[in-house]
Amino acid sequence: MQITLQSLTFGTVLVVAVGTVLYYYFKRNNNNTHTQDDSDDGEFPFGGPVDERSRRKTNDNPRECSICLDTLKISKTRSLCCGHIFHDRCVSALGPISCSHVQHYSTPPPGTPPAQTKTKFGPLADQDRIFTNLYGTHDWRLKGALKRGDWYKTKEMICKGADWIINEIKVSGLRGRGGAGFPSGMKWSFMVKPGDGRPKYLVINADEGEPGTCKDRDIMRHDPHKLVEGCLLAGSAMGAKAAYIYIRGEFYNEASNMQVAIAEAYQAGLLGKNACGSGYDFDVFMHRGAGAYICGEETALIESLEGKQGKPRLKPPFPADVGVFGCPTTVTNVETVAVAPTILRRGGAWFASFGRTRNSGTKLFNISGHIVNPCTVEEEMSIPLRELIEKHAGGVTGGWDNLLAIIPGGSSTPLIPKSVCDDAIMDFDGLVACQTSLGTAAIIVMNKQTDIVKAIARLIMFYKHESCGQCTPCREGISWMNKMMYRFVDGNARPDEIDMLWELSKQIEGHTICALGDGAAWPVQGLIRHFRPELEMRMEKFHQQNQQKMSN
Known part of the structure; x- marks a missing residue:
C-alpha cells in the first residue's frame, strides 16, 4: 500500500x-x-x-x-x-x-514641429529662460511673480480646454523631470477618460531627497508661483479636483514660501472657487513629509499622504486608476509642472526647438563636487557635459585633465569616467548611450584626489539606511553590498569577489517593487564597469602588505 x-x-x-x-x-x-x-x-x-x-x-x-x-x-x-x-x-x-x-x-499630435536639424546646443539665451528668479534676486511673492509674467492669460488657457493643454504639452516633447523621463503629455492624457464618479487628484512630488539634487528646492524657494500656476493648469487638463504638494519635511523655508504663495493665490482669486474667473474650481494643499527618502517613490508618497507607513505599493493597479484615497491620481515632479505655464504661453513648438529630438526643452542642472563654482543653472537640453561644467561651474578643480569621474544624474545613476565625459551629451538618449542616465540632472564631479571606491561605498550606505525593507532583494542585497564595498575600500577581498558583487547587484536590479533597489545597484555597476583595475590594485596591495607583516 x-x-x-x-x-x-x-x-x-x-x-x-x-x-x-x-x-x-x-x-x-x-x-x-x-x-x-x-x-x-x-x-x-x-x-x-x-x-x-x-x-x-x-x-x-x-x-x-x-x-x-x-x-x-x-x-x-x-x-x-x-x-x-x-x-x-x-x-x-x-x-x-x-x-x-x-x-x-x-502618432505625433497636430502642430508637432519637424525633426531637429540643429547640431549645436547651448548656451541658452536669457530671453529663453523659464526660471527667471532661480537665484532669488527678485521678489518671490505674487507682486514680483506678476511682474515676471506669471499668471498671465491663465484664464484664457484654462478656457481653451483640456485637449488644447494636453496637445501643447505633447507638441513640446516635455518629458518628466523627476528621473524617469516619461512623456508628460501622454501621462496627463491617462486621466482624461470617462469618469466613474470618483474625484481625480494631482500630486506634486516635492520630496526631493536624491543626494546631489536641489533643483526643486530652488523653484519652491524662489519661484513658488510658477508651481502653483502649473498645478492649476495641469489639474484643469486632467479634470482634477485638487492638487497636493508633498514636500520634503526638511524643506522648512521652502514649505513656508509655498504656503504663502498658495494663500496669496487664494486671496487674489487665482485658486479656489471659480479659479482665475474661469469657472473651474480647484484647490491646492500642502503636505509635509517626515524625512523618508523612500517616499520619493510615487506609491510610497501616496501611502504617506494617506497617513500610512511610506512603503511602495505593488503595481498594478497604477495611480492613474487607484491613487490617493483610492481615486485616479497623477504624481508628477515639481519642475515638470512648473514649466507648463510658460510652455502653454509660448507654445509647445517653442519648447521643442531646444535640444535634440525626443530630448526637448530646457532643463535645470545641479552641478556640485570638485568644481570652482557649485550652482544650479537652466540650460538647453543636449548641451555637452564639458561645456556645461566649464561655462557655468568654472570648470573642474585642478582643470579638466584632473577629472576622474562624474555622476551625471544624481546618486542613483552609474558614474562615467573622464574618457566618456569628454564627449557626453546631457540628455536622456545621450547618457543612455554612455551606459548611464540623466536622472534628475544632478551632476556630481569627482577629481583625481577622490577615493572613488570609498565614495561609492558611502552611497551604498545611504541606500542601505533608506531601504524600507519590504523587498528581500533590496533589504538583504544592499546590506551585503554595503559590507562588501567597505571591504573593497581597504582591499580586503579577493579578485573573484568583484564578479560576486556584480552578480549581487544584478540580483537586486529589477527584482524589487520600486526602483530604490535599481538605484543602489547602478552605482556599484558603474564602479566595476569603469574602475575594476582600481579595485584589483587595492586588493593586491592589501595582500602584499599582509604578507610583509607575516614575514616580519
Whole structure:
C-alpha cells in the first residue's frame, strides 16, 4: 500500500507538471494569433511578459515602447499580436486597447514641429529662460511673480480646454523631470477618460531627497508661483479636483514660501472657487513629509499622504486608476509642472526647438563636487557635459585633465569616467548611450584626489539606511553590498569577489517593487564597469602588505 501511495503521489505531480507546461505552451502560441479583445489572460492582456527571443522576432526597434517611444526593460513589457511592444505602465494606464489603437497613441499630435536639424546646443539665451528668479534676486511673492509674467492669460488657457493643454504639452516633447523621463503629455492624457464618479487628484512630488539634487528646492524657494500656476493648469487638463504638494519635511523655508504663495493665490482669486474667473474650481494643499527618502517613490508618497507607513505599493493597479484615497491620481515632479505655464504661453513648438529630438526643452542642472563654482543653472537640453561644467561651474578643480569621474544624474545613476565625459551629451538618449542616465540632472564631479571606491561605498550606505525593507532583494542585497564595498575600500577581498558583487547587484536590479533597489545597484555597476583595475590594485596591495607583516 505504501508503494502504491508513493507511485500515486509521483504520478499526480508528474501529470500536474506536464499539464502546466502544455497550458502555457499553447497559451503562448494562441497569443500570437489573438488580439487583446479575445485574450483570456486577465493579468497580462497582451500575452504576458516578452522574452528576448520573441522581442527579436516581432519588433524592428525592440528597445522602444510603441506608445511612449521610451527604452524598454524586458521584464516590464507586454506585446500585441502585431508585434508592438509596450511598457506595463503604458498598458495599465491606458486600459484595454488593441492593435488599432497603437497608431492613435504613437502618432505625433497636430502642430508637432519637424525633426531637429540643429547640431549645436547651448548656451541658452536669457530671453529663453523659464526660471527667471532661480537665484532669488527678485521678489518671490505674487507682486514680483506678476511682474515676471506669471499668471498671465491663465484664464484664457484654462478656457481653451483640456485637449488644447494636453496637445501643447505633447507638441513640446516635455518629458518628466523627476528621473524617469516619461512623456508628460501622454501621462496627463491617462486621466482624461470617462469618469466613474470618483474625484481625480494631482500630486506634486516635492520630496526631493536624491543626494546631489536641489533643483526643486530652488523653484519652491524662489519661484513658488510658477508651481502653483502649473498645478492649476495641469489639474484643469486632467479634470482634477485638487492638487497636493508633498514636500520634503526638511524643506522648512521652502514649505513656508509655498504656503504663502498658495494663500496669496487664494486671496487674489487665482485658486479656489471659480479659479482665475474661469469657472473651474480647484484647490491646492500642502503636505509635509517626515524625512523618508523612500517616499520619493510615487506609491510610497501616496501611502504617506494617506497617513500610512511610506512603503511602495505593488503595481498594478497604477495611480492613474487607484491613487490617493483610492481615486485616479497623477504624481508628477515639481519642475515638470512648473514649466507648463510658460510652455502653454509660448507654445509647445517653442519648447521643442531646444535640444535634440525626443530630448526637448530646457532643463535645470545641479552641478556640485570638485568644481570652482557649485550652482544650479537652466540650460538647453543636449548641451555637452564639458561645456556645461566649464561655462557655468568654472570648470573642474585642478582643470579638466584632473577629472576622474562624474555622476551625471544624481546618486542613483552609474558614474562615467573622464574618457566618456569628454564627449557626453546631457540628455536622456545621450547618457543612455554612455551606459548611464540623466536622472534628475544632478551632476556630481569627482577629481583625481577622490577615493572613488570609498565614495561609492558611502552611497551604498545611504541606500542601505533608506531601504524600507519590504523587498528581500533590496533589504538583504544592499546590506551585503554595503559590507562588501567597505571591504573593497581597504582591499580586503579577493579578485573573484568583484564578479560576486556584480552578480549581487544584478540580483537586486529589477527584482524589487520600486526602483530604490535599481538605484543602489547602478552605482556599484558603474564602479566595476569603469574602475575594476582600481579595485584589483587595492586588493593586491592589501595582500602584499599582509604578507610583509607575516614575514616580519
